[in-house]
Amino acid sequence: MTAGGPLGGRATSVAHAGGHGAVLRPRRGAALSERLAGRVFLACAVLAGVAAMAVVGVLAWESAAFFSQVSPARLLTDPSWTPLAEEPRFGILPLVAATAQIVAGAAAVAFPLGLLTAIYLQYYAGPRTGTVLTAAVTLLAAVPTVVYGYVALNFVTPALRGILPGIGAFNAFSACLAVGVMILPTVALLSRSALAAVPHSLLETGMALGAARARVLTRAAIPAASRGIAAAMALAVARAAGETMIVTLAAGNQARLTGNPLEGLRTLTAFIAQTSMSDPAPGTIEHHALATVAAVLFLGGYAVCALARWIGRAR
Amino acid sequence: MSDALHDPGTGTPGPPATPVLSATGLTVRFGGRPALADVSLDFPRGRIVALIGPSGSGKTTLLRALCRMNELIPAAVTTGSVRFEGAELYAPEVDPAEVRRRIGVVLRESALFPGSIFHNVAFGPRASGFAGDLHALAEEVLAAVGLWAEVGGDLDLPASALSAGQRRRLCIARTLAVRPRVLLLDEPASALDPVAAARIESLIHSLAGDVAVVVATSDLRLAARVSDVTAHLDRGELVECGPTGTVFTNPRSKRTEAYLTGRIP
Missing domain, CATH: 1.10.287 (Helix Hairpins)
Structure with missing residues (x-):
């Protein structure tokens, strides 16, 4: 999916x-x-x-x-995407912008949280805490995305209504949070692998120069692992951009060029899912548009994955 | 000058100076047999001390114990005392990072930080809150190790562009930038070509005086040429310690004699 x-x-x-x-x-x-x-x-x-x-x-x-x-x-x-209107218009920008908004929001959640989790697991956690927390993070990766979507729609959005009264039943904010949690294990576990590959001698050298541990980690270990961490983040971006179920359930299906996270939106993937379900007749322009959106998503996802692989490999 | 260096006590005016660093009953275990057993050793101010002995003799463990690096290994247990300028390094209130700024170490597996030469040199001073001119400091320490002219004053050159010998000298410069009073070098010239090794050797000579230098090495010729005092370690014990000339030409201990002549005891 x-x-x-x-x-x-x-x-x-x-x-x-x-x-x-x-x-x-x-x-x-x-x-x-x-x-x-x-x-x-x-x-x-x-x-x-x-x-x-x-x-x-x-x-x-x-x-x-x-x-x-x-x-x-x-x-x-x-600027507008109205494939079912009498005079249909096919501007893919609202869909791309919506996907970008979800990706950016999810990244804002998952990048810092994932990186800090990775640092904790690699350098601070004791053996027992480390095992338990790693299992917990891995468990997040095992949650089906439809469950994330369901939780975002039925629990996160109602909870947010107390803090943000203007929030819609379908909104980008909840979707960003849920997608962010969904890609968190990708960022955390792959970043941790990158940190684990940093030679121990580099950390010792930093300590030997009179630096405290946190400084050695931020100024020496993370820069040394930066390629692996960047690759982890690129893969997470690809997963977020391809995510369908969460955004369909939590963010709804309104193709509007709005940056307001409290409103609903329609990503590339949500359009494909929902239009496919409305079963457009083969040969119609909607049917062709569906494939075009899919192609854009495919190329974008492929590009990000290729970028991730290139970052991870290049030395 | 070199005569005075090789005869501690007569070259320094006034009463014999107290040692800058002094280990007493130093024992280090990593679980099981001690890697260093009850070693007591004084390190004279401004002089070069060579630690010799086969691998596994405790040279590196002693070196790391002098700057509290062993405690980064979870299993390590250190007992005994190390006094620096009269202050106990292992006192509970002493910050190990502070210890390592006074007693700088270039580890055997010293790694260069990714990035420029400047980044490598500036790491230590920045960590200790150095407020002066980092570029001037970098120029000074790189000139001291003979790298400044070799890189044409280009501090932005990536450290990875340097040769093996230059990297070793950059590691020493990086430690000097923290302005330690004691410089500990673990196998400083190992696995280098003869020219690069000779450079390191003359560098060690030139540094002594301002700082006390401790060189752990399995290269006996290096130890004989460079040091004022030689300490022979074997299986974690201090076998013999004395002026280098005496230890090499007329060792008191049979074990030292056997090691120096290449006979396996």
Whole structure:
């Protein structure tokens, strides 16, 4: 359901890896089951590759049909998105802005919280506290997103109404909080791995120069782990941008170009989910628009994932 | 000058100076057998002391005990006393960070911080709240280790661009920038080419006087050439300590003689 882009990308690379596995090729007289096993693995790998290519193909085909009716310039500059109006308008900006708002809000929650959690787990927690807290953070990753959405809509928003009276039943604020908590484990656990890879000698060197522990961590350990931490954050951004269930449930479905977090909004993903459910007829402009939005999401998600991988690898 | 250096007591005017650093009954355990057992040793002001002995003899443990670095290892238990200028370093009210500013150490596995040469040199002074001109300080300590001219005064050069020998000298400069009274060096010239090692050696010579230097090394030639006093450690015990010339030419202990001549006891 979430992040179709990165999943598709990974599937293709798995297919490639399968093609290079020549080291363990069975000898000619091998049993039938052995030869059959190789075929089965090949079939699975090919299937994954075909699935990825099929998704890309469908998106490209449908988007091409869309762009034959709406110019890319209009898609990118028209300030409103009303595909079902009598004179439909297709400006993707409100959807992109909504997704960006959710991502920014979730990042504002998850980046500081996740990084500080990672630092605590890596450098301050005792063995027992560390194990319990790591399990708790990992548990957050296991919560289905629909549960986050349900909690945001039915508990977080009503609770916020006491503090922010103007808040709508559907609002970006609750969605940001819920998506932020959802991506928290990604930031915390991957940042912790990055910190764990910092050589112990670097920390000792900092201490040997007369610096206190917190200073060594902020001035030496975190800079040394900055690439890994940045990669963790980029992956978290990709997950937040691809998140559908939470934003659909908590933020509603109003495609408006408004920055007000107390109002509802409609992200790229929420549009896809809800328009798909309204079952537009194939060949119609709404049907084509759906694929175009999906393609934009796919490309954006893929770009962020590629960025994350590049940051994590480059040295 | 060098004669005076090699004959402690006659070169310094007035009564013999109190040692700048003095360990008494120092014992360090990491669980099990002590890594350092009941070592008592004085470190004279402004002089170079070499700690020699095979690996596992306790050189590094002693060096780290003198600047309270062992306590960063959870299992370490230190007993005994280390006095710096008469003050007990292991007193409960003493801040270990403060200790490490007075007694600087260049660890064997010293790591460079990611970033520029300047960032590396400025780390220590910034941590101790240095309020003066950091650039002037950086120039001074880099010149002291002979790096200033080599990098053409370019403080923004990434530290990773330096050669192995230059990195070792940058580590020493970085520690000097905190203005310690005692400089502890763990294997300062190991795994360097002969030219780079010779530079480190002459650097150690040039630093003594302003600071007391303690060099832990398994390189006997380095110890013989560079130090005023040599202490031989073996299995955590202090076997012998005396003026370097005496220890190397006429050791009192059979164990020291065996180690110096390469005979395994």
